[in-house]
Amino acid sequence: MKKILLLLSLLIISASTLKSQELQIIQGQTYLMDKCGFMEEEDEANNFTSVENWGYSYDSLLVDLNLWGQSPYVKIDSIGLSVQGRPLWQLTISSNPNDITNKRTVFIHARTHPQETEGFWVTEQIINILLSENELGQIIRENCVFYIVPMYNPDGVELGYPRRNANNVDLESNWFTFPNEPEVSALKARFTELMSSPNPIEVELNMHSSSLCKRYFVYHDSAGTSPQFAVMQQNFIEGIRSYYPTGIEPWNYYISWTGGNPMKYPESWFWYYHGESVMALTYEDMYQCSGTGNFNITANAILRGVMDYMNIPTSVDLISLSLPEEFLLEQNYPNPFNPATMIRWQSPVSSWQTIKLYNTLGEEVDTIVDEYLEAGYHSKLYNISSTLPSGVYFYSLQAGNFISAAKKMILLR
Ligand SMILES: [Zn+2]
Known part of the structure; x- marks a missing residue:
């Protein structure tokens, strides 16, 4: 598999289509692909693979929003509209979602790439834990407010596109293109609003899934960030991994930004404007692999690790949350x-x-x-x-x- 990827990479370099690709280091080897492990497609419209929206459509989301909205810990609104006019729904989750005074802020968005449903399944389990009456859910709600955009690219989902929006643009890499796509504009405006509020975002997770069939965080090299942020990322990733060591790869499994800030991703935007004050990272779950699953174990590990990173003590019995x-x-x-x-x-x-x-x-x-x-x-x-x-x-x-x-x-x- 690795040899094939490397060969493909060389072919593509020789065809000089390097324009928006980056070199990534995976387990010490250098590859040419995006961070989700896919080669970039030139024409999305000729490449759609799902009439069933990969098992979770915009209508499915509306059903779930209705269910989640019955919880007293949730407020639901929209941060803007997609190209085709679908609301970009946002959940606000806290002990009292209408009063977030002194709460610490975490933001999560999922389904930028519609086919990467697993990133959403993890997000769904995060929502389940946050709304539950178990101890972890209660501690987090007391201390934090979580903003979650579970379907950031609803048009792509409905059109059956694997990676792009209704204008055939990959939203993931649209953050420094002007004008932005409406979805990017909306999320960027929301980030800007929160960053200048009394409760600025401390952690932002961008949920995807990877054809590499591993669970990992995309680590940004100190060459593209700073030595201080490099250490912060290592601690953050290894902290999460300590709750699921057999399931999540070490911090150095996937290294990106080896030659500076790529100036196109949401994480790049956070780094450019806010540096070390926001831990903004992409998480990649397993894309349709034989090991796909354990979404709630992953969600539990992410939440525990995020709380540790924010110095919010949790003392929950792990065993009861880990295996069925x-x-x-x-x-x-x-x-x-x-x-x-x-x-x-x-x-x-x-x-x-x-x-x-x-x-x-x-x-x-x-x-x-x-x-x-x-x-x-x-x-x-x-x-x-x-x-x-x-x-x-x-x-x-x-x-x-x-x-x-x-x-x-x-x-x-
Ligand atoms: Zn992706």
């Missing part, structure tokens, strides 16, 4: 579906795990999952074969000696 205590196969989502749907399950043991698909006659028609997996929370975006007709299907999980009850799913073509 029982088997569970969840209802697929969306349902009905066509042709993709998300299936999530949990297993308290490491074992060979199989999820099979059956028709109404009980005949096996497909294998959805068939692999050895660690104990934890798992998910799979399942794309049903075009040869299977509309109708009712059943799926069930076998993990070790455990066999779940079958769940029903409906394919509507």
Whole structure:
């Protein structure tokens, strides 16, 4: 895999399309790709891959906003509109979201690149913890206000674009282009407003997922930041990692900004205007990899690490938050579906795990999952074969000696 990437890189350099690419150092090797591990595509419109919005559409978000909005700890508003006029929804989460006096500020935005749904699944678990009545959620709400924009590129999601907005622009690298895209303008204006408020942003996380099939933070070299910020980043990343050492890569797994500030990303904007006062980093989850999952363990680690970085003591029993205590196969989502749907399950043991698909006659028609997996929370975006007709299907999980009850799913073509 590495050799192929390197070869591709050399080919692209020789074709002199270096214009907006950067060299990245991954485990000591130099590559040419963006920080999500993808090669840049010239024409997004010819490259869309999902009519099901990668398992989580703008409508799905509206349903969840309705649910989250029932919590007394949430206020929901919009920071602006997308190119096609969709609101860019923002959750304000705190013990009293209408009074944030003396609260410490954290900002999170997700789904800049629509296909990178895993960055959103982690964000969703962060929201779940923040709204929960467990001790960690309570401590964070008492001390902090979290602003979360869960779907920063709703047009891209609805159009089925993997990476860009309705104007065919990659919002991630639009921060120093004038005029900005409407989505970038809106988020930048929100950041500017908060940075000049009595509660400026201290941590900003930009949630993505990577084709490199690792969980990591994009570390900005001291050559592009400062020796002081380099140490701050190392402490921040290793602090989070200490709560999930087997799941998140060390700080030096992915090193960027080796030749100065690239002047295009939201993190670049924070560094340019606010230097060491904001820990603004991109987090990359695993993009559709066999190890994809454990979103709540990751969310817990990120929140614990962020609290440690901000010197807010938490004394929560980690064990109870880390691994599931029982088997569970969840209802697929969306349902009905066509042709993709998300299936999530949990297993308290490491074992060979199989999820099979059956028709109404009980005949096996497909294998959805068939692999050895660690104990934890798992998910799979399942794309049903075009040869299977509309109708009712059943799926069930076998993990070790455990066999779940079958769940029903409906394919509507
Ligand atoms: Zn991305």
